[in-house]
Every structure is written in C-alpha cells, then in structure tokens.
Amino acid sequence: MKSSTLRAIAAAAAFGVTTVSQAADLSGVPSGDYAVDPTHAYVTFSYNHLGLSNPILSFDDFTIDMNFDSEDPTKTTVNVTIDANSIVAGSDIWKDHLTGDKFFDTANHPEITFNSTSVEAARDGNYKVMGDLTIKGQSKPVSIDVVINAAKNHPMSGTPTIGLEASTELMRSEFGMKAAIPHVSDEVALNITAEMAMSQ
DSSP, rough: OOOHHHHHHHHHHHHHHOOOSOOOOOOTTSSSSEEEEEEEEEEEEOOBTTTTTEEEEESSSSEEEEOOOSOOOOOOEEEEEEEGGGEEEESHHHHHHHHHHTTTTTOOOEEEEEEEEEEEEOOOOOEEEEEEEEEEEEEEEEEEEEEEEEEEEEETTTEEEEEEEEEEEEEEGTTTTTTTHHHHHHHHEEEEEEEEEEEO
C-alpha cells in the first residue's frame, strides 16, 4: 500500500477531516510556554498488516511542550516525550510483542523523543516543523506537517489555547525495527492531535 494512502487512512480514522481552508488567526493568543492538555491530546500511528488491515495504535503517556512566538511562529520550539511502554495495542499479547526487542525494546529504550530544530511557514498558511526524532535509541531528522486549527482563549477555562494537528510518515526500518518487512509495512503514519494550553 502506498504511504500516501496509509497516511490518509490513519488521518481519517484519528482525526476525521483534517483539511483547514485557511490559516488560523494567531493574534488571539500571546507568546509564551504552552503545555499539552492530557485530556484532549492523542498520539497515534498506523501501518499496513499483511495487506489485510490498517491498525491504528496509540500511546497513553506523553508530554508536549511548546515555546510559542505569536508574532513569528517560525521561532517556535516544540519538544515531545513519549513513554514507549504506554502503547495501547489492543491486547496484552500484542503489547508484549511491540515493547519487546524486535520493535520498541522499551526495557532498554523507554522513551521516544522529538526536539524541533526549525519551523517553516508553508504556502497554505500552515507549518513544517523540522527536528530530531529518537526511537529505540536511534535519532533521525524528520519533517512534520502542522495544521493549527485555532488559537484563542479556551471558552471554559479562559486560558490561551492552541489546537493543532501534526502528521508525518516514517520508515520504521530506519529506527532499527525491521521485523516482518515487507509483510508488515515499513511505512508508518504518525499523527498527533492536541490542545496546548498556556502555562500558568
């Protein structure tokens, strides 16, 4: 299956419609430090299994910290830390398999991290965030497409909040996870949807 198709399936299942017709107005929130609202954030990934299905798995325990520049968003920095052992796999057997040494090897590599190195404005008003992704102890540069859904004071808490979607495609073999390729796709679609609240 083509990676573009895999990505479309994962995005549709994880987010519903992710297309934004125009760029969000960022003037409604101030610059500063923002942290993820854990009750309104999801990290998911999808792959093709034997040409039969496209499983969507997730992680339950993660942090996202963002230093946001509302006047020049390209100066924004983002750091993500995921507890790799918090994977939600659908069964204990499959979780044990994925956290074992053929895949995430959480006993030796308990965290997945992403640290941004630069941000570029895309033509459609959205952004590309470049940075270093570390999985299973191996770091690779990646580019992540980011759509900002809205930036405003939260209607319930009054706290400045930024809602975003982020997506990228990875080759898991580049991170030392080659088991079952090509029967299980090398291509993996990674998606994040999150509400980021300004730190108090």
